[in-house]
Amino acid sequence: MATRSSSTELMVVLESFTGGADGGEARFFRAGELIRASDPAVKKWPGYFGPTSSPHDEPAVEQATAAPGEKRG
8 A cells, every 4th residue: 555645645724824934925724725734834834734534635626617508606
């Protein structure tokens, strides 16, 4: 069985907050959002992140366009 590397492990945001890591622009982290454990924000603010309930969870990817026959608001 292959083991997952730390770059693919996911963390869940425990409490919503805004911050900028590594001199970058400020980002908004929403409670319940999944991000990679390798994200600089996890290293800078470890108290805001926790382990996910499932090691197979993947971050949600927002669909940029409407599917055929789908109406967008």
